[in-house]
Amino acid sequence: MVVALGAGATGAFCTxxxxxxxxxxxxxxxxxxxxxMPLFELYHKHVTKPTIADINNISKQAGAGGSCVAAAFLKEFVKCPQWAHLDIAGVMENKDDVAYLGSGMAGRPVRTLVEFVERVAKLEKI
Incomplete structure (x- = not known):
């Protein structure tokens, strides 16, 4: 995710x-x-068609959508139909990318998660 988005945004994989x-x-x-971010079938194939194990957490091809393949790997273990994975690799630490945050661990996107949970709590169904 650091390569794809850097500190600009959290990568969200949602079904x-x-x-x-x-x-x-x-x-x-x-x-x-x-x-x-995408959860294309292509990434699922990288995970479920390995040559040395039942399931892979990386692709055989160098540079083959590492974050997307990792999300496809996680998807193999999630039983519910609606889920999300937030890849915070690029936003978890502030290196002077965000002016209002001090250097070090940024706590991003904790505020978003709190807001999200509050919104979900008010719903009857997603």
């Missing part, structure tokens, strides 16, 4: 448009930008 919309809205309110 549901409704879930993505809630995350995106929460991020917009708190100022923690989110960017939806």
């Amino acid at each position: 549901s448009n409704a879930l993505w919309n809630l995350l995106h809205e929460a991020g917009s309110v708190t100022g923690d930008r989110m960017w939806r």
